[in-house]
Amino acid sequence: MELVFTVPRWSERWVLEDGVSMPESSEHRLACELLEAILRAWIARTARDATVYANLALRWDEEHPKVGVDPDVCLVEPAPLERQVRSLRTWESGHHAPRVAVEVVSRDTARKDYEEGPAKYAASGTRELWVFDPERRGRGLMGGPWTLQLWRRTEEAFRRVYVGDAPAYSEELGAWLVLTEGGSRLRLAEDEAGERLWPTAKEEADARAEAAEAEVAALRAALAARG
Secondary structure (H helix, E strand, O other), rough: EEEEEOOOOHHHHOOOOOOOOOOOOHHHHHHHHHHHHHHHHHHHHHOOOOEEEEEOOEEEEOOOOOOOOOOOOOEEOOOOOOOOOOOOOOOOOOOOOOOOOEEOOOOOOHHHHHHHHHHHHHHHHOOOEEOOOOOOOEEEEOOOOOOOOEEEEEEEEEEEEEOOOOOOOEOOEEEEEEHHHHHEEEEEOOOOOOEEEOOHHHHHHHHHHHHHHHHHHHHHHHHHHHO
């Protein structure tokens, strides 16, 4: 289902104070942390000038600087020059709207993520938005609940280009969004079937260690066979 969003640049309801965020359940945090780790590992593998933020305020209207949204996870490329930023202010030099923003729906954020979230990201200049609702808690003016919604910016508008249970294709990252662990986790994969998952740094290290152990075991077996 494709849905096109046309929105104002700001609303009085969109005021966001720095450092104020919704409480998160352990499952919500784990889902977010996994996506953070996957994206950070991808940045390292590809040596990109990019960074990943969690719950960092994104602001885009200089005339209304308190207006904003705080994505659970976002990928920004190129990265700001400052090593630490209190918020992304897209009117400032070196600050850019996210290539990808992610909202993981929880009980306390369901209405916001379904109704206000897409409008804010449309106004902010975000290129792609993933709304992941593993417990299917949300319902908005446009229906639901859905496990995954994918919104994408085109030259004309901010469009919802996918709604369903995944897999869905991220044009921004050139990868598939797939569900794992019984649908409780969202991951990226090279293939639609989710067989070639993007690894975290820990998973990469574990795979290298296993390969090294297997190589040593094979060498020992070969030496033993020679007597």
